[in-house]
Amino acid sequence: xSAVPLLEVQNVRRRFGxxxxxxxxxxxxxxxxxxxxxxxxxxxxxxxxxxLSGADRPDEGRILLEGREVSLDSPLSAQxxxxxxxxxxxxxxxxxxxxxxxxxxxxITQSGVLGRLGFLNRREMRRRAAQQFARxxxxxxxPSVPVSALSGGQRQSVAIARAALWADKVIFMDEPTAxxxxxxxxxxLDLIRHVRDQGIxxxxxxxxMSQVIEIADRVEVLRLGRRVARIDRASATIEGLVxxxxxxxxxxxxxx
Amino acid sequence: xNWIKSFTGRSHEELREALDSDHARTSQERFxxxxxxGWIFILLLALVAVFWxxxxxxxxxxxxxxxxxxxxxxxxxxxxxQTFVIISAGIDLSLxxxxxxxxxxxxxxxxxxxxxxxxxxxxxxxxxxxxxAGLAAGLVSGAAWGMLNxxxxxxxRIPALIVTLGSLGMALGMAQILTxxxxxxxxxxxxxxxxxxxxxxxxxxxVVIAGSVAIIAAIVLxxxxxxxxxxxxxxxxxxxxxxxxRLTLRVISIYALSGMLAGLAATMSIARFSTTTINGHAMDxxxxxxxxxLGGTSLxxxxxxxxxxxxxxxxxxxxxxxxxxxxxxxxxxTVAMGAVLILAVxxxxxxxxxxxxx
Numbered sequence: 001x002s003a004v005p006l007l008e009v010q011n012v013r014r015r016f017g018x019x020x021x022x023x024x025x026x027x028x029x030x031x032x033x034x035x036x037x038x039x040x041x042x043x044x045x046x047x048x049x050x051x052l053s054g055a056d057r058p059d060e061g062r063i064l065l066e067g068r069e070v071s072l073d074s075p076l077s078a079q080x081x082x083x084x085x086x087x088x089x090x091x092x093x094x095x096x097x098x099x100x101x102x103x104x105x106x107x108i109t110q111s112g113v114l115g116r117l118g119f120l121n122r123r124e125m126r127r128r129a130a131q132q133f134a135r136x137x138x139x140x141x142x143p144s145v146p147v148s149a150l151s152g153g154q155r156q157s158v159a160i161a162r163a164a165l166w167a168d169k170v171i172f173m174d175e176p177t178a179x180x181x182x183x184x185x186x187x188x189l190d191l192i193r194h195v196r197d198q199g200i201x202x203x204x205x206x207x208x209m210s211q212v213i214e215i216a217d218r219v220e221v222l223r224l225g226r227r228v229a230r231i232d233r234a235s236a237t238i239e240g241l242v243x244x245x246x247x248x249x250x251x252x253x254x255x256x
Numbered sequence: 257x258n259w260i261k262s263f264t265g266r267s268h269e270e271l272r273e274a275l276d277s278d279h280a281r282t283s284q285e286r287f288x289x290x291x292x293x294g295w296i297f298i299l300l301l302a303l304v305a306v307f308w309x310x311x312x313x314x315x316x317x318x319x320x321x322x323x324x325x326x327x328x329x330x331x332x333x334x335x336x337x338q339t340f341v342i343i344s345a346g347i348d349l350s351l352x353x354x355x356x357x358x359x360x361x362x363x364x365x366x367x368x369x370x371x372x373x374x375x376x377x378x379x380x381x382x383x384x385x386x387x388x389a390g391l392a393a394g395l396v397s398g399a400a401w402g403m404l405n406x407x408x409x410x411x412x413r414i415p416a417l418i419v420t421l422g423s424l425g426m427a428l429g430m431a432q433i434l435t436x437x438x439x440x441x442x443x444x445x446x447x448x449x450x451x452x453x454x455x456x457x458x459x460x461x462x463v464v465i466a467g468s469v470a471i472i473a474a475i476v477l478x479x480x481x482x483x484x485x486x487x488x489x490x491x492x493x494x495x496x497x498x499x500x501x502r503l504t505l506r507v508i509s510i511y512a513l514s515g516m517l518a519g520l521a522a523t524m525s526i527a528r529f530s531t532t533t534i535n536g537h538a539m540d541x542x543x544x545x546x547x548x549x550l551g552g553t554s555l556x557x558x559x560x561x562x563x564x565x566x567x568x569x570x571x572x573x574x575x576x577x578x579x580x581x582x583x584x585x586x587x588x589x590t591v592a593m594g595a596v597l598i599l600a601v602x603x604x605x606x607x608x609x610x611x612x613x614x
Contacts, residue, residue: 075498075500076500079500087498091492091494091495091498091499092492092495093487093488093491093492093495093496093558094491094492094558095487095490095491095557095558095559096484096487096488096491096558100484100488101495104484104488104495104496104499104501105496105499105500105501106499106500107481107484109481117480118480118481118482119479119480119481120479120480120481120484
């Protein structure tokens with residue numbers, strides 16, 4: 001693990017009315033790791049992810065990407081910096097083909113005059129989509145199948161493949177397996193490992209502790225808007241994670 | 257993690273599962289595709305066949321077939337615009353009124369440029385320049401109404417149903433204010449004789465125009481980035497927005513396109529009837545919506561085609577024509593159309609349900 005975090009959050013505060021959602025939170029992700037972000041409801045996970053994906057802005061604090069301070073004004077500016085988010089509600093267009101979804105907003109056009117008129121190069125889009133799916137081990141019958149005809153796990157895989165196509169630094173995933181069965185969960189977790197192996201950092205929000213221990217290289221624990229623990233995979237146990245999420249007593253022993 | 261390894265290693269079980277579901281899906285998809293657009297085309301063919309067989313010399317005559325196409329031309333141009341709007345999960349009730357408004361603006365522009373009526377039938381002697389100016393005025397005023405619709409829907413976030421219902425009233429009212437409620441009858445003779453009743457290689461010019469519009473629209477819808485965005489906006493607007501598509505701009509341009517096509521239809525209408533038709537388009541919005549929906553375009557957005565709309569436009573026209581020829585009171589056409597429309601939407605629902613069940 002390199003010394004400089006890929007993405008680092010320093011003393012970020014965010015207040016909604018009289019609720020202090022983030023109370024000086026620190027957080028760091030390193031290149032090529034799967035980092036689980038856990039915490040009880042109201043710990044500030046969603047707010048933190050929103051801020052880091054450009055959907056919300058902090059009241060105070062700094063965000064550093066590869067050691068340089070950045071401002072994430074909009075989801076688009078975050079995407080341009082190589083940060084993408086896979087939302088819980090998927091954000092795919094169900095009537096469009098998987099390949100069209102992969103390239104939505106960044107379509108490949110024909111070369112020359114036709115391209116300037118906006119004519120799509122669907123063959124190239126399908127070819128590159130198939131390539132991307134193959135690279136990540138996503139099994140689809142064909143990239144031109146509409147997303148609505150896919151299973152829940154396949155849809156989630158398309159959403160993750162889309163994020164991995166456009167983000168080369170960090171991908172946030174909010175409960176990516178929440179709605180999936182056992183088999184499909186296995187496939188999606190495998191896909192997340194594939195994404196990490198491409199050198200992209202994955203930040204995973206999950207309430208499923210056994211899953212966190214199974215897949216995460218490192219765990220960061222939030223509680224009441226602050227980071228209360230950073231736990232390596234080697235020393236992580238379900239009891240330890242739960243204790244860190246819920247009790248004050250866990251504070252002293254695991255934070256450095 | 258043994259059970260995950262087994263996925264990457266492609267166990268026998270997994271392969272069998274994949275094969276089974278593939279098999280199930282393709283046969284289901286084939287069924288979906290058939291009820292998706294196929295059945296309405298078969299219905300049209302069946303109607304034509306029945307009328308043709310029972311009255312070949314009347315229904316099948318070159319004159320009758322030409323008139324069918326001419327009757328469809330103006331409605332087709334309007335319905336093409338409506339197709340874009342409905343695929344984007346919107347609705348445009350203002351099309352007929354915008355047509356009326358644009359035809360008034362177009363006719364008054366041509367009258368103003370060409371001066372007083374000179375011809376025997378109250379037509380004017382305006383040249384092609386005057387006709388072009390009239391067409392431009394029609395297109396611009398139609399597009400302006402469409403942009404207003406789009407702005408109110410995308411920026412003010414008022415439901416499309418209400419916005420276009422409001423602009424229906426405003427456009428119609430403005431047309432009546434501009435004319436005092438009296439149709440503009442003095443239009444260039446050239447427009448009426450050469451466009452309205454003229455032919456190109458034996459095809460009526462109006463049909464050539466409508467056909468070209470449909471072909472260009474189909475290319476734009478199915479092959480370009482703009483077309484893909486129309487589908488994306490209708491399928492999941494939030495996904496489109498998060499993908500970086502400028503939603504506001506897209507929605508405005510979709511309604512502007514629909515309005516501009518109404519402006520084109522306005523000039524075609526003047527050419528055909530040699531007058532504006534202020535009171536003649538009250539049913540246009542419903543006719544276009546039913547044509548689009550008959551053609552397999554989903555009212556929920558995200559699904560649709562121009563080919564389907566072409567078929568959907570012809571069904572009521574063929575029905576009416578056939579009933580007249582067979583001596584069935586033409587009022588039955590209205591009844592039959594209502595039933596076919598309900599059937600079409602029911603099939604759309606069934607299609608969605610079978611797909612969600614997969």
